[in-house]
Amino acid sequence: MRILVTVKHTPDLQSQRSFTDGTVTRTADDGTMNELDENAVEAALQIVEAAGEGEVVALTVGGPDAVAAVRKALQLGAHKGVHVSDEAIAGSDVFGTATVIAAAVRKVAEEQQVDLVITGMAALDGLTSMLPTALAAELDWSQLTLASALTVGDGEATIERHLPDAHETVSAPLPAVVSVTDEANKPRYPNFKLIMAARKAEIPVWTLADLGVDASAVGASASRTTVVDASERPPRENRVTVTDTGDAGTQLADFLIEKGLA
Amino acid sequence: MSVAVLIDHRSGDVTRPSLEALTLARGLGSPVAVWLGDAPSADAVAQLGEYGAAEVRVAEVGDEARHPAKAAAAIATATEDSSVVIVISTFVTKEIVTRLAVLTGAGVVVDAAGAELVDGKVETFQTVFAATWNVRTRIDAERAIVGVRPNTTQASPAEAPGAATVVAVAVELPEARERIVSVEPVPQEDGVPLSEAPVVVSGGRGTGGDYTLVAEFAELLGGAVGASRDATDEGWISHEHMVGQTGTTVTPALYVACGISGAVHHRGGMQASGTIVCINMDPDAPIFEISDFGVVGSLFDVIPQAIERIKARRAG
CATH class of the missing domain: 3.40.50.1220 (TPP-binding domain)
Structure with missing residues (x-):
């Protein structure tokens, strides 16, 4: 079983996040691996561990700092890492990103077949959740998304999908693109030995030329959308905080009534 | 300009976010309702007309609509003449519109709080980073797909409500690799979701x-x-x-x-x-x-x- 896990370098949720020239500002200092990708790494490790054989390859796309996300995946137990980096990728929309990742998956598969790509359910910066679907379409693989449980066997993957109206069980033949939710598992903590090994691990950097992707097919110029304005929202004005000394419930009710909300 | 709205319906009833989406669509052009699943009731069709839909295009695909790629194929057929498609943004519709955009080359913005036409292009607004930033995005592609969040437009009936015409859409659904083994409905509680x-x-x-x-x-x-x-x-x-x-x-x-x-x-x-x-x-x-x-x-x-x-x- 060979599994590729996509990991994304995103700004730390607790940091001051911002935009620069219409794209998310990413810096080495406050960046980390997208938290929800930890569930993807965990899912991949559990499958390989249960099978007693296999390999987990962590892949990221992004500027020089993005390698931090791959190192985090290695700390958790991924066996290998790949970093796709090319200035021409900057500003890609989800379809350009899917083109790049699909090409990287095919290149990883050249050395040995890839059975599964596992992703997180969303990146906590953009939160669009569109990449897994776009990637499945681009690869023309099975699409098993929003899995809260995942099992693999007999050339097939089966997931449980908790949607607001129904709980679905969906099966599909491998190879497949699977996205897992934060309900799927509890990610492990990195161990010291792996932290030391991850620090020294050699992570190959692939460019668009290495992947055989035409630079004009990706990046800001190929993007179907453009961020034309981004501004920080002002804090809420006229905030009121009261400490309950016996009548705060009444004050709260009066506030709601005055606002026409109760 | 024809603006298609994918109607969300529950037990045959049109949901309020669908009426909000129709209201938003009227600001962009002439709304056309797209209905997947079992055929809508006369009441549902009348309500869609009241909110400005001139047509209700019905693709009777039943539960096949649970496959994102099949739902997308049905919508693509039903919206061939629409340059804008509006859906209610959910985890499920985000998958459907991604497939739809792969089919049509459309540019997509999901989780939008609104949209307007600026120099003939759709521009959307939304909040990001845990709603600490406002972002405005222009959809450059010739076709636009907008996923809007519920409660971001005040639903109101059209000033000149019309009677919507029902148009059956014949769709050819693609084969799916995925097999939906079971669907266990989640008991819906009373009241609004x-x-x-x-x-x-x-x-x-x-x-x-x-x-x-x-x-x-x-x-x-x-x-x-x-x-x-x-x-x-x-x-x-x-x-x-x-x-x-x-x-x-x-x-x-x-x-x-x-x-x-x-x-x-x-x-x-x-x-x-x-x-x-x-x-x-x-x-x-x-x-x-x-x-x-x-x-x-x-x-x-x-x-x-x-x-x-x-x-x-x-x-x-």
């Missing part, structure tokens, strides 16, 4: 697992019950109630957080709400920073008193 509710009252760790007061307050205010991740992890309430970045994102006119500290994951799912009220014992809880009205105190004291006051004022 969390994502669409105009008022949400949520309880967290501070409830200690007792949702009686939270539910009573929600009912009084005509709202739905939400919860924090802490509470669903504890098993106090089912996952469907979780408000947050990986649960349901809500944008009600009023959000009441009871015994919720306001971790960033939770804030991301509710920070764009109209008015935010919180009740928490800990004055340093981050929820106070984003609340219009905060009470430092026990929800077990504050909620009953607020309920009593509101009831008294309504009676008087």
Whole structure:
């Protein structure tokens, strides 16, 4: 079983996040691996561990700092890492990103077949959740998304999908693109030995030329959308905080009534 | 310009977000309703007409619509002449519109709070980073797909409501690799679903697992019950109630957080709400920073008193 896990370098949720020239500002200092990708790494490790054989390859796309996300995946137990980096990728929309990742998956598969790509359910910066679907379409693989449980066997993957109206069980033949939710598992903590090994691990950097992707097919110029304005929202004005000394419930009710909300 | 709206329906009824989406569509062009599943009732068709749909294009695909790629193929056929497609943004429709964009080359923005035409192009607005930033995006592609969040447009009937014509759309569905083995319906609670509710009252760790007061307050205010991740992890309430970045994102006119500290994951799912009220014992809880009205105190004291006051004022 060979599994590729996509990991994304995103700004730390607790940091001051911002935009620069219409794209998310990413810096080495406050960046980390997208938290929800930890569930993807965990899912991949559990499958390989249960099978007693296999390999987990962590892949990221992004500027020089993005390698931090791959190192985090290695700390958790991924066996290998790949970093796709090319200035021409900057500003890609989800379809350009899917083109790049699909090409990287095919290149990883050249050395040995890839059975599964596992992703997180969303990146906590953009939160669009569109990449897994776009990637499945681009690869023309099975699409098993929003899995809260995942099992693999007999050339097939089966997931449980908790949607607001129904709980679905969906099966599909491998190879497949699977996205897992934060309900799927509890990610492990990195161990010291792996932290030391991850620090020294050699992570190959692939460019668009290495992947055989035409630079004009990706990046800001190929993007179907453009961020034309981004501004920080002002804090809420006229905030009121009261400490309950016996009548705060009444004050709260009066506030709601005055606002026409109760 | 034809603007297609994918109608969300439950038990045959048109949901309120669909009426909001039709209202938004009227600002962009001439709305056309797209209906997947079993054929709509005459009442549903009349209502869609009232909100401005000239046509209701029906693709009777039944449960096949559960496959994102099949739903996308059906919508692509039904919207060939539409340069804009609007859907209600959910985890499921995001998958469908991604497939649709792969088929049509459209540019996509999901989780939008609104859209308008600027120099012939669709521009959307939305909040990002746990609703701390406003972003405006232009869709450059010739075709545009916009996923809008519930409660971001005030639904209103068209000034000149028409009678919508039903048009059956013949669709050829692609083969799917995926096999849906089972579909177990989630029992739907009475009242408005969390994502669409105009008022949400949520309880967290501070409830200690007792949702009686939270539910009573929600009912009084005509709202739905939400919860924090802490509470669903504890098993106090089912996952469907979780408000947050990986649960349901809500944008009600009023959000009441009871015994919720306001971790960033939770804030991301509710920070764009109209008015935010919180009740928490800990004055340093981050929820106070984003609340219009905060009470430092026990929800077990504050909620009953607020309920009593509101009831008294309504009676008087």
